[in-house]
Amino acid sequence: MFKRKPNHYFVRTxxxxxxxxxxxxxxxxxxxxxxxxxxLKNKKLNSFDxxxxxxxxxECPAEISxxxxxxxxxxRSASPKRKLILTSSIEVGTYLADKLIGHKQEELxxxxxxxxxxIIAEKKLFQGTLNRSVAHxxxxxxxxxxxxxxxxxxxxxxxxxxxxxxxxxxxLTQNLYQAAEMMKIDFLDHFIVGQGQYLSLREKNCFKVx
Numbered sequence: 001m002f003k004r005k006p007n008h009y010f011v012r013t014x015x016x017x018x019x020x021x022x023x024x025x026x027x028x029x030x031x032x033x034x035x036x037x038x039x040l041k042n043k044k045l046n047s048f049d050x051x052x053x054x055x056x057x058x059e060c061p062a063e064i065s066x067x068x069x070x071x072x073x074x075x076r077s078a079s080p081k082r083k084l085i086l087t088s089s090i091e092v093g094t095y096l097a098d099k100l101i102g103h104k105q106e107e108l109x110x111x112x113x114x115x116x117x118x119i120i121a122e123k124k125l126f127q128g129t130l131n132r133s134v135a136h137x138x139x140x141x142x143x144x145x146x147x148x149x150x151x152x153x154x155x156x157x158x159x160x161x162x163x164x165x166x167x168x169x170x171x172l173t174q175n176l177y178q179a180a181e182m183m184k185i186d187f188l189d190h191f192i193v194g195q196g197q198y199l200s201l202r203e204k205n206c207f208k209v210x
Contacts, residue, residue, distance in 0.1 A: 018071065024067055052102060097193040106127070121147050157193050
């Protein structure tokens with residue numbers, strides 16, 4: 001039997017967090033994967049979207065809701081131990097849409113790549129409402145110089161799931177395009193993502209100089 005923790009704030013490792021969730025499920029008579037499968041079917045939770053909605057609803061016991069949300073946050077922030085090679089706009093858009101799915105706040109990420117399309121680094125640069133004063137090209141290209149990259153992909157999420165670019169999104173794209181032209185770094189695309197979908201601003205012909 002896993003040792004009980006007073007609450008999730010004292011959990012320090014991924015393993016302890018999972019142990020706490022397993023114990024909380026056992027307290028609800030869910031002891032095996034078969035029990036969990038039966039519970040999911042009984043609640044008609046037949047997709048990950050349904051599971052997340054259940055976890056964040058009042059129907060889910062409070063302690064399980066808190067721990068399960070913490071587990072999801074850990075999974076979202078986990079990074080694969082491999083060097084990705086992305087060869088098409090579809091691959092990049094899908095990768096970024098999956099990466100930011102379920103994030104509740106707006107975030108801006110940059111993917112820095114080398115001449116062979118290997119990802120050198122992935123970096124979350126901003127969190128919160130993106131506007132001209134916050135999402136400044138200076139910070140984005142500072143890391144491009146540090147990493148010595150040849151190209152950049154930018155992505156930010158719309159938690160609402162609506163992919164229509166705002167005026168600020170378009171202005172940011174145009175500012176980044178101009179900065180990339182001056183620095184001789186390829187600004188490859190700016191993606192808006194939400195609920196597992198993406199929109200390519202390059203495909204929408206938004207890469208223009210004002």
